[in-house]
Amino acid sequence: MNTLRTQPSYAASGGTLSEANVVMGGHGNDAMEARPFAIPSKKLVMWLFIISDAVTFGAMLFAYGYLKNASPDWPAPFRFYPSIFNVLLMTFVLVSSSLTMLIAVRHAKAGDKTKAIRWTYLTAALGVLFAVLHLREWSGLTAEGVHMFSNPWGSPMFGATFYSITGLHLIHVLGGVIALTVVGTRFGTGRYTAADLELGALYWHFVDLVWMFVVPMVYLMNIAR
Amino acid sequence: MSPNATLNSALAVDRQTKDRLTKDLIVYGIILAIAGLQVLMAYHTAPGKQLLVQMLALALVQGGIAVAFFMHLRDEKRGLILALIPTTIFVLVMMNMIWSDSFRLFRMHP
Numbered sequence: 187m188n189t190l191r192t193q194p195s196y197a198a199s200g201g202t203l204s205e206a207n208v209v210m211g212g213h214g215n216d217a218m219e220a221r222p223f224a225i226p227s228k229k230l231v232m233w234l235f236i237i238s239d240a241v242t243f244g245a246m247l248f249a250y251g252y253l254k255n256a257s258p259d260w261p262a263p264f265r266f267y268p269s270i271f272n273v274l275l276m277t278f279v280l281v282s283s284s285l286t287m288l289i290a291v292r293h294a295k296a297g298d299k300t301k302a303i304r305w306t307y308l309t310a311a312l313g314v315l316f317a318v319l320h321l322r323e324w325s326g327l328t329a330e331g332v333h334m335f336s337n338p339w340g341s342p343m344f345g346a347t348f349y350s351i352t353g354l355h356l357i358h359v360l361g362g363v364i365a366l367t368v369v370g371t372r373f374g375t376g377r378y379t380a381a382d383l384e385l386g387a388l389y390w391h392f393v394d395l396v397w398m399f400v401v402p403m404v405y406l407m408n409i410a411r
Numbered sequence: 412m413s414p415n416a417t418l419n420s421a422l423a424v425d426r427q428t429k430d431r432l433t434k435d436l437i438v439y440g441i442i443l444a445i446a447g448l449q450v451l452m453a454y455h456t457a458p459g460k461q462l463l464v465q466m467l468a469l470a471l472v473q474g475g476i477a478v479a480f481f482m483h484l485r486d487e488k489r490g491l492i493l494a495l496i497p498t499t500i501f502v503l504v505m506m507n508m509i510w511s512d513s514f515r516l517f518r519m520h521p
Contacts, residue, residue, distance in 0.1 A: 225491065237499050240503075251513075252512075252513045255510075255514065262458070270450060274446070281443055292431065292432075391482045402469065407458065
């Protein structure tokens with residue numbers, strides 16, 4: 187016998203069914219594997235993505251350290267004002283955005299949709315502010331002559347590694363802003379759940395986490411004295 | 412459920428939410444304080460190995476707090492933590508196998 191059976195909880199709730207919610211008869215419940223680590227598959231996939239991305243950033247920071255170590259004339263161009271001050275401001279904005287995202291998820295789980303959306307949009311707005319500050323930092327450096335393969339002080343590889351690492355992080359921030367806006371909007375229309383918003387939050391906290399390593403390794407190790 | 416029980420339940424949820432927010436604010440404050448400390452140390456320590464170790468140690472503490480509290484990894488099953496963290500550390504540490512080569516390039520001898 188090979189009949190289609192549906193999970194009672196979905197059928198009872200009157201919700202739409204995806205293929206994933208349909209159990210093929212004939213195999214019984216043994217065909218349904220238990221969730222690994224007792225978390226939703228989407229969350230596990232997000233964790234695996236985060237790990238792989240962490241390794242990517244680790245490799246880039248390693249390459250940066252390697253080149254710095256191998257170059258006798260590695261420049262140290264970051265003065266307190268504007269660079270370090272700007273970086274402190276950016277850190278404040280990004281860590282604050284993690285807090286606002288945390289609050290958004292709390293409201294979403296408590297069922298307060300309006301507040302959840304408002305805090306999610308605030309997080310995205312802080313992400314945009316971070317990007318603007320980042321571009322201001324870049325424009326200041328390019329005005330001083332720091333380009334991809336040249337700078338006035340020393341090793342030409344400085345610009346390449348600096349713009350690669352901070353640029354990849356900036357792409358992650360902009361991607362996060364788009365993702366949070368989409369997830370927040372769809373959560374408002376009821377297409378996404380609080381669990382989906384939590385996934386967006388997980389990614390956003392990771393972006394914050396990466397910045398915690400970029401600041402000391404790239405900026406603070408190269409301050410102008 | 413009686414009106415009193417409903418009210419008590421709502422108050423308990425409200426108290427729990429406030430407690431969580433207080434904890435989040437404390438974690439947020441600690442992360443920002445560490446960021447400030449890093450800047451102070453960067454200006455008060457001569458550039459070199461000591462500064463690198465200090466910066467890495469503080470970044471690891473900062474990152475650990477963010478992963479545990481913001482990303483809620485400490486609330487997940489121990490199996491997930493054991494599957495993710497040691498693997499990541501292993502890969503990141505293995506990258507350092509060719510680290511010594513950068514010194515060879517600098518000194519032009521091993």
